[in-house]
Amino acid sequence: MSHAELAEKVLAGEVRSIARAITLVENGSDSAADIMKSVYPKTGNALVIGITGSPGAGKSSLVDKLALYYKEKGEKIGIIAVDPSSPFSGGAILGDRIRMATLGLDKNVFIRSMATRGNLGGLSRATVDAVAILDAAGYDKVIVETVGVGQDEVEIVKTADVSVVVLVPGMGDDIQAIKAGIMEIGDVFVINKADREGVLRTQKELEALLTLAHRPDMWNPPIVKTIATENKGIEDLAAAVAGYHSFSTSEENAGHKRKEAIAKWRLIELLRERLLTDALRKNGTEDRLSELAREIAEKKLDPYSAVEEIIGNQ
Ligand SMILES: Nc1nc2c(ncn2[C@@H]2O[C@H](COP(=O)(O)OP(=O)(O)O)[C@@H](O)[C@H]2O)c(=O)[nH]1
Ligand SMILES: [Mg+2]
Known part of the structure; x- marks a missing residue:
């Protein structure tokens, strides 16, 4: 089923599709993005x-x-x-x-x-x-x-x-x-x-x-x-x-300020997740994480240099 079809079924209130869509958003931002783009305007x-x-x-x-x-x-x-x-x-x-x-x-x-x-x-x-x-x-x-x-x-x-x-x-x-x-x-x-x-x-x-x-x-x-x-x-x-x-x-x-504050929070959360995912995906950084953590714990490396290394890796 394509994301568009799934979104359609979600909007029709089909329970199994709703459960599937929630699993997708639970699993990560890539699959979440397509489904959420269709869903968001209907909220x-x-x-x-x-x-x-x-x-x-x-x-x-x-x-x-x-x-x-x-x-x-x-x-x-x-x-x-x-x-x-x-x-x-x-x-x-x-x-x-x-x-x-x-x-x-x-x-x-x-x-x-x-x-x-x-x-x-x-x-x-x-x-x-x-x-x-x-x-x-x-x-x-x-x-x-x-x-x-x-x-x-x-x-x-x-x-x-x-x-x-x-x-x-x-x-x-x-x-x-x-x-x-x-x-x-x-x-x-x-x-x-x-x-x-x-x-x-x-x-x-x-x-x-x-x-x-x-x-x-x-x-x-x-x-x-x-x-x-x-x-x-x-x-x-x-x-x-x-x-x-x-x-x-x-x-x-009117709740406007609250809604705006929530929207900003969502935006920052999503941005944070996206940037983090992108950074970790590149050049095997994800595998390097434990290694860097060990070096930091052993004071062979400081966390700032580690971050610079990761970001510089892109
Ligand atoms: N005496 C009493 N026990 C309650 C009341 N509401 C919930 N409980 C009990 O408190 C325990 C924890 O309830 P639960 O709803 O799981 O709490 P939660 O962890 O906050 O979700 C359970 O054993 C409930 O039966 C109440 O109004 N009075
Ligand atoms: Mg509970």
Whole structure:
């Protein structure tokens, strides 16, 4: 199948082609380029929701319940779980199977895990491309779940229309969240596991932190309490997400600056990946990398000279 044919099937919402297209963007920029050129102009209709938080906070549980909620409203939902901890995506695939069982094998729910592509990066670019594919394929909501640690994950969530930060009762997790720098990116905050002790305290701490934060758009992020395992608070979460979305797209805000910032970030990510790939492809540089690394580690070479050597190689 040519890329044009594949793109056509993606745009028609054909599930197997969507999965194939996502594999292509996962594998690298060359194959991604052709498919993305056809897909990109058709994007912009889905509401992209980013969900982040510490491992075990209940993100997957929440995403599943939220997806069910939207599904019952007659919508199509795409779910992308970013799991940098599983390099070979074996664990991720198992996770998908378990989730399929909960959500049912439903043609209106598409679930996909994105795993890390090794040490050359590109995960955030691949994830954002996968979101665009689902958007263009006609999914009404695309939910992206990422663990809130690491720059890549934070960047991914920043590209969402609405970013949700999930916390759980208890000081430790809050501090972790602040450290990871995810406090600033939350448009909506969730205190999940509200069946546990310390909810009020966490809420107070969070409120105090949020009064310190300065948002250029003057939005006051709402705090929603949920018990994902009991399907409680999901409607409130959906309402909070919709609330921020209508605020951010209102005439005064229009979201232009944010969209432009995201576009710039994408451009730089793509450029970085392209230049890196090009540099490594030439003159066997890729094979030289470990050798250069060893020389640098042994102080026989400094990294600056190594880079000059690589670039000079072209
Ligand atoms: N008590 C309680 N447990 C929850 C709740 N939400 C999720 N869990 C449990 O917390 C664990 C981690 O959930 P998961 O959704 O995998 O978290 P993730 O790592 O953030 O995706 C699982 O055992 C869930 O059943 C909740 O609201 N209350
Ligand atoms: Mg999870």
